[in-house]
Amino acid sequence: MTDDAYLFLVDALPGPGWQGTPVSLVGELECLETPAVRAWLDAHETDATSAALRIAPPEQTGMIPEEAERLPVPLDGEELERVRRAGATDPVALVEEELLTYRDTEEGRDALLRKALAAGVPVHRIVELSGVDPTALPSTPRP
Numbered sequence: 001m002t003d004d005a006y007l008f009l010v011d012a013l014p015g016p017g018w019q020g021t022p023v024s025l026v027g028e029l030e031c032l033e034t035p036a037v038r039a040w041l042d043a044h045e046t047d048a049t050s051a052a053l054r055i056a057p058p059e060q061t062g063m064i065p066e067e068a069e070r071l072p073v074p075l076d077g078e079e080l081e082r083v084r085r086a087g088a089t090d091p092v093a094l095v096e097e098e099l100l101t102y103r104d105t106e107e108g109r110d111a112l113l114r115k116a117l118a119a120g121v122p123v124h125r126i127v128e129l130s131g132v133d134p135t136a137l138p139s140t141p142r143p
Contacts, residue, residue: 003058004052004072005055005061005072005074006055006061006071006072006073006082007055007070007071007073008020008055008064008069009044009050009052009054009069010052010054019054020055020064020087021054021055021087022051023055024048024049025086026055027082028076029055029072029079030037030076031075037073043055056083056087057087058077058080059082084125085097094131096116096117096125098100098116099125099129101129112130113126113136113137113138114138116128117137
């Protein structure tokens, strides 16, 4: 795993398997205006609005197809959160939003933590979004 997110290009749309998150779903990213990214896009005769331009957060870079053209890009914390949310499945995205809201209240804590685990939200994301101590998480998700 790397600390950088990666921009990459996919050839066939839609194709089987993981295709990453279209940059157009994420919104504006500062890195898209840097000379390095603009030169990379120009070299591949594409731009930031292309349906073939995708982005992967650091924890998903191992899933980028080996043959894909790729470029590491730094993202700030807010941009990285938008990339992660844009690429999350609907159930995971909904639970992650609840975890962010949870920071302001303790009501329903255990039920929400179980729900997040059952939805497949990774433990590190639950801790990051909710601020809960990892040892406070239930050991097994319950419905």
